[in-house]
Amino acid sequence: MYMGVVVGSVVATQKATSLVGKKLMIVQPINSKGEPVRFEEVASDTVGAGIGEKVLFVRGAAAHRSFAKTPNAENDVTDASIVAIIDQFDK
Amino acid sequence: MYMGVVVGSVVATQKATSLVGKKLMIVQPINSKGEPVRFEEVASDTVGAGIGEKVLFVRGAAAHRSFAKTPNAENDVTDASIVAIIDQFDK
């Protein structure tokens, strides 16, 4: 899992059927000091995350499983999902 | 998912059977400012993306699922697919 901050969303009319109705958020990965690391990615939101919120996101099969019980999951192209909104870091 | 811009395509006569008929686009990953990040990758096009267009692409099993209902999917070697054409970034 990766920590990130939501910085925006992607608008796309022409896309895979399985992405219709999903919110495609732009996430800047961060460390636990809130500093940006690596590069922005795009993740499907599953928890109602808004711009500016710190989140946890996952990649790969785990992201797919967050949509495991949706229709047509067998051809879902999700490879990144926001799975939690971070309240705070305990250190 | 990753943001990218299509910069060209790959011509390959000798290739895995499962790649025949697929458009193999060269994608330069970008951030939401449109700046290049990391290095070029090659992704199978599923949405009719042309050179110069901004796209979303996915990696791994998700890319494979974009061809889940094609013949011989069980030996498909796709590990990256373009799954959306980006209209704009909302920030």
Place this chain on the structure above:
Amino acid sequence: MYMGVVVGSVVATQKATSLVGKKLMIVQPINSKGEPVRFEEVASDTVGAGIGEKVLFVRGAAAHRSFAKTPNAENDVTDASIVAIIDQFDK
């Protein structure tokens, strides 16, 4: 597998159902000299690791398998797990 040191944990009220009850530890990857490499990740703890301890963590499907026998594993979103506490490096 990657070596890391636990530096904290993530508190998240709003999260995927499959993360409820899991301890989400912040792990700083290290090399065998104990020096930090790359960037912090977040991993579900399966061995009772505490802050300051050196651990092994895994990514992807392997992390998911560490929860293979838990309820609702089919929609578990774990993509990183702590699977061992490191006693020492033999070199």
Place this chain on the structure above:
Amino acid sequence: MYMGVVVGSVVATQKATSLVGKKLMIVQPINSKGEPVRFEEVASDTVGAGIGEKVLFVRGAAAHRSFAKTPNAENDVTDASIVAIIDQFDK
């Protein structure tokens, strides 16, 4: 998928049974200008690629699927395969 140039091969007597009879090529990833990027990897050849040729290679499950119909595929350890020889880049 990634672009690369074949720079050599690996000779290994002691290896997983599933690698016996596979050509293990050393591939230097490149961009579409032919410039080296990142670091060398080793990929099983499926298209008869020779030293100096530009190729496409894939990682992970996709590489495994390139050997999906071979004997003992269920314990095949391939995680990277050369799947095409590049004739040219169209840009």
Place this chain on the structure above:
Amino acid sequence: MYMGVVVGSVVATQKATSLVGKKLMIVQPINSKGEPVRFEEVASDTVGAGIGEKVLFVRGAAAHRSFAKTPNAENDVTDASIVAIIDQFDK
């Protein structure tokens, strides 16, 4: 697949059941000149590799398949395995 040199091993008393009895080797990735690249990883040994030996290692599902026929493979947490000892590079 990646080239590496074995630099040590990890001693861990408290670990996932599926790791008991596996040799957890610390591997420094290298290129075909023998130069170190990226950072150390830890891989389960399947070929009897010793410290100082050059090896091939794999990640992800391929590493898991190297233990496909062991007991309790369904909850095996291996995500990296040493699958060959390198005799030489042909270039």
